[in-house]
Amino acid sequence: MSVRSLCLAILSFGDATGYEIRKESTEGRFSYFEDASFGSIYPALARLEADGMVTVREEQQDGKPTRKVYSITDSGRSEFLKALTEPQAPDTFRSPFLLIALYAAQVGPETISKALERRRQQVQNELDSLLSHHGECDHPGSRWTREYGIACMTFTLNYLDAHGAELIRIAEEGEGAADMTAAAAE
Amino acid sequence: MSVRSLCLAILSFGDATGYEIRKESTEGRFSYFEDASFGSIYPALARLEADGMVTVREEQQDGKPTRKVYSITDSGRSEFLKALTEPQAPDTFRSPFLLIALYAAQVGPETISKALERRRQQVQNELDSLLSHHGECDHPGSRWTREYGIACMTFTLNYLDAHGAELIRIAEEGEGAADMTAAAAE
DNA sequence: GGACACATGTAATCGGTTACATGATTAC
DNA sequence: GTAATCATGTAACCGATTACATGTGTCC
Secondary structure, rough: OOHHHHHHHHOOOOOOOOHHHHHHOOOOHHHHOOOOOOHHHHHHHHHHOOOOEEEEEEEEOOOOOOOEEEEOOHHHHHHHHHHHOOOOOOOOEHHHHHHHHHOHHHHOHHHHHHHHHHHHHHHHHHHHHHHHHHHOOOHHHHHHHHHHHHHHHHHHHHHHHHHHHHHHHHHHHHOOOHHHHHOOOO | OOOHHHHHHOOOOOOEEEEHHHHHHHHHHHHHHOOHHHHHHHHHHHHHOOOEEEEEEOOOOOOOOEEEHHHHHHHHHHHHHHEEEEOOOOOOOHHHHHHHHHHHHOOOOOOOHHHHHHHHHHHHHHHHHHHHOOOHOHHHHHHHHHHHHHHHHHHHHOOOOOHHHHHHHHHHHHHHOOHHHHHOOO
């Protein structure tokens, strides 16, 4: 998904500023889909406005800087819905953790323990974040995706707890005896 | 992970050509980590050779084109191991499917059914691919990551089977009555 | 006094994809 | 005949990140 679609996706839930869109995309519910930085969001929003997909209004605040609040238009809604409907890209999972795990016998038990702990912490954080978001649950789509996320994260956490020790053992046995080329048989 | 590291990762399991590296990265065990195209792999391999991280030999074949087989060097091994050890980036999951699910009430039951089926198929394929790879299982890291993958895919498949109907119901109820702005409460 | 949250925006850079260019062999 | 697999490589392009630029208020 492009940053353009991401902006429309978030704006279709209600008005927002560029700053808020970035927050939603890196922390909120939308972190499943993309995480974008200011450098891509602001230009996307400007183009979206030029294309008539969103409108802007400026809001003065005392103390804080003026904010530009964006609203989605009907054209924006239909562009987004159309984008949703067309050929769905496959889901992807990219795991630096699994990469380290794959080389458990080479990197040693300390690196593995650290990697395992880091991954555990990360999953726990995502789970906590989902668990705390139970305000928006009058919206059925949000409820379903949230429950899906909770189920996956819980499963992962349990799996890591149940099989982490095994991975550490692999790392311990690999120490010194490490000879990868022997296992390289195609 | 960069394409450079991906090449080193694959080559540390044994010699390979650029063509084979791409296959591993889009289909094989390494699809968890990155999927790269020729346009990035060939230049990366050339740089790796210039930097002394890999060596090449040309192999003539009758009928098929000449292939350039790359081997990792000791420098390459240590660069890769160093890259593995340094600050681990968080795992990411990007789901076009969940994005569609989030807007279930807007897109209608047909789109949802299709998206659900497509996702199911995708997970099934990944599972089948993992299940068929049980040749390389004398290597403990591969075995662990493979089993992890199988567990996750199986869980996902079961979850989709158990809760898919619920999502379709949401889409059916959303038809016509769709009013997102009502649910936009921050 | 320093770090952090709020808030917007631009410019340089980079990593990667897509399309192009080439060509033999095998399977349907 | 035509699609797919094997096999390597370049050039144009693009989308996004990083760093920069600027400024206030609040909390520790």
